[in-house]
Amino acid sequence: MSTHLFTHFIPSTSLLQAAMHVFEYKSGDAVSMLPLLGIWSIIAVLIFMLYKIERYKKKEFILLNRIHEQQEHELDIQEAERRRIAADLHDEIGSSLAAIKINLQSLQYSSVHDAQRATSLLALVDQTSQNVRRATHNLIPPHFETTPFTSILQSYFSSLDSQGAIAFHYYCNAYQQHFTARQELLLYRIVMELTHNIIRHAKASEATIQILFCPTYLEVLVEDNGIGLPPGVQQGIGLASVQTRVQSLKGKIHIDTGRCGTTFIIHVPVSCEHAC
Known part of the structure; x- marks a missing residue:
């Protein structure tokens, strides 16, 4: 040169x-x-x-x-491992719990006390089955390849809101297919990771999640009224995985945290062929 x-x-x-x-x-x-x-x-x-x-x-x-290629490879490995664990949960643990339930229902009990204990065990089996099903869905949402990730999130936050622990407010404008299935899965993981952080650590009473489709970018806004992020937590494993996924999408993330809560603002650009 x-x-x-x-x-x-x-x-x-x-x-x-x-x-x-x-x-x-x-x-x-x-x-x-x-x-x-x-x-x-x-x-x-x-x-x-x-x-x-x-x-x-x-x-x-x-x-x-x-x-970037190494990060992409690591994300692919993580998704493959999630699929394997989800399959094991569904096929092995789910089948075992179903067999236990059938056997408990078929037993004859000699006393009312034994029948009551069996009823309690059946309720525990049902609750465990629901937990396994929920964990499986969190690992790999059903019908993800054919269902917009925004609809899956809508169903998820509706179930969270019905539990009443934290009031989740979810909003999404008109869905636009700007991203591939793999990119939508990354977006889903980002929102889920931030949501789990709110549930586990924020001590919040309310949280808002907004997904806004714009002509040239997607904006994801996640905010809560909790205690904020302690110093150094922004480099934790959970948030590090969020930042890795945002980078994989060639997006940018802004974090604003304090005593009144935490706000995450994520901008993900839309590729030229999908831009309006």
């Missing part, structure tokens, strides 16, 4: 001729050529610096691409 730039300013033959002229001139003329030689020396140094900067930028670009 430096050779092309250098020869663009002065051809190599002209440089040779200039050097020969310097030695042919008398001492007074050689002195008069010193400023010109100084200028060309400065130009040569600048060209060399530009060359080094360009090489550094190229190396940085390659490194960032490798980091």
